[in-house]
Each structure stands twice: as structure tokens, then as C-alpha cells.
Amino acid sequence: MPDVRHLTVGGRYANIPTITNFVGEAAAAAGLKESEIFHCQMAVDEACTNIIEHAYGGENIGTIQVTCIVEPGLCKIIVVDEGKQFDPTSVPEPKLDAKLEDIRPGGIGLHLMRQFMDEVRFEFEEGRNTLTMIKRGEVVPNSAREGDILVKETRPGVWSVIPHGRLDAAASPALDNVLAELFERGHDRLVVDMTAVSYISSRGLKSLVSAWRKARERGGDVLLCSLPSHVYKVFETVGFTRVFTIYPDCDAALADADSRGA
């Protein structure tokens, strides 16, 4: 089940901190790092300021509805107002490195939103402006702790699974759960990034093989990448290098998984 959160507040500046706090909590729940959370907050602040200032043309005219959809490594923010139609093409791009006289402070908010977020999309339908913004987190293996398993949609339909630490009898059931959940949600093109795996036992191998089998049955695959040399040796010893497609480089594994979706 995706984590969906709603907030509706009156369109006035004093409510903006409530909105940015709400978005900050959602972005944190998505596992985004501090600077990425801040970017989401800045973007939604700018968006709501524009709504009050331009769509409503003043404070206390209408409401602002904010919805956050939280997935591992991704925060989608949807902002709806019932004000005047907003046409983003009517806002000129601010001229960076412009002379002081040429600076038009009006375009800065929208420009910052585009800088801070991975996607920014405006729609106007049935008298409502809907702004959709997406922030994808950068996976930083160093920030993860032993036992963490990061999951994210790295390409459309391709999911990366990034376990950290030991894949032994104690840790492997968690990996099984993560993989089972992905299959349940219909994702079967998986790339397991092994960069941060320090040790793998037969129990860990079993998790990966059963996932591989399941994915293949459904026409997908589990590709492995970036195995530390001592982990690779384990795969070699048990003959699993002939079972799995193993890439030294995760980008190559992702490209392969991506091409299989076509």
C-alpha cells in the first residue's frame, strides 16, 4: 500500500510553514536525505506562494490542498487550488547572471521549483490548477545502516534493491519480504545492487535464487551488480555465476533490465 497523505489549509501565507512541515515529514518518510527534504519544502513553499499571490490574487480567498504520495526513495507532491488558471509558459525564465536592472524577481519562484524537483507539471481542469512535483532520492549507501535494504524504481518498471551489511540467516528474511512485496506489486525486473553487502551465507544465496526463479517464471529477471570480490567468490564456488547474470557495473545491469521491458 502506498503511503498517501492529505492536508487542506486556507490560502494564506501564515499557513505555509504548516504545509512545508507536512511535506518535510512526507519526504523524510520516503527516506530522502536532509538536503532533498529541504528542496521539497522550498518547492512547495514557492508553489503555495504563487497560488496565493497569482491564482487567488490575495490571502483568504480559497484553499490549498496538498497530497503527498510516499514511496521508498520518492516523494510525489500534488498541490491543488481553485484559483485563476496558471500558465507556466507565461512566466519568463529568469536571466541568470543578469545585470541587477534586468532581474525580474517574479520568475525566481518557478525557476527554483524546477531546480529543486525532478519533475514539475501543471494542469488546469474543471476550474482547478493541479501541480504535480516529484523528487527522487539519491541513494547514498554510506548513509544506510547495517541491515537496511533500500528499494527504488531506478528506471520505469525497473526496481533496484540495495541490501546493506551481512546477508546471513538473520538478515535474509527481511530481504525475502522486500522481494516478495515487489513481486506482489507486479514488479519483476529487479536489479540487486550488492555494493554494500559485506558477507553472504547460503541462506542469503537461497533468497536470491528463489527470487530469481520467481522472476523468471513471470518473464522477468533478477540481475546482480557490483559484487565485492569476496562475495563474488562465494557465487563462483557454488556455481551461481552461471545462474545469475552478474554485472560489475550497476548502470549496465539497469540498462539491460530496462531494455527487457521494451
Add this chain to the structure above:
Amino acid sequence: MEITVKQMNRVALILVEGRVDSSTAPELGRALDERLDSGNRNIVVDLNQVDYMSSAGLRELVAALKRAKTSGGDVRLSAPSERVAEVLELAGLDSIFQIYDNQVDAVGSF
């Protein structure tokens, strides 16, 4: 947001603390205008304690800079946090403002 103004010999130092967003930025604008109205042309805005600044705050700073420049003065910034520095840069304002690492250098630059 808290604003403290220190009037020095040739420079007005404006210390800003907290969050500068659309609801607080007008107050910053008023503080800047007051200094400019009372004849201060040289202003340092210390951002060391600002943890958040949206474009509403940037707009006030740019407006004050334009006013100061027309009377031969300047608005200079000191000690922005990493986040505020990023916002200034993304907005293209890091080349418009003179930005100093600390208050002493900023005040001394006049």
C-alpha cells in the same frame, strides 16, 4: 523570524534570524526600507542565523539592493548557511550580491 538592527559608523548591520518566507519577508523588507529611508546607503544583511529563505526573501533583498545602488550604496550579505547559499546560487543572485564569509569582513568591506 527576528530582526536586529545595529547602527554602526558607516554601515547598518541587519541581523536576521530564523525563517524568511512569504509571511515574514515583508518584515525584512520594512527593516531594509527603514534603513534606506533614514539615509543609510551601506547595509550588511547577516544571514548566519537564517535556516530558510524562499524567493519572497530574495525579492526583498533584491529590491533593497536596487534602492541602495541608486543612491550610490550597496547591500552586502554575510555568512549565509549552506542552504541559503544554494538558494542564492540557483536564483543567480550570487553574482549580483557581494557575499562575505563573516560579518566582520562584510562590514569592513565598506
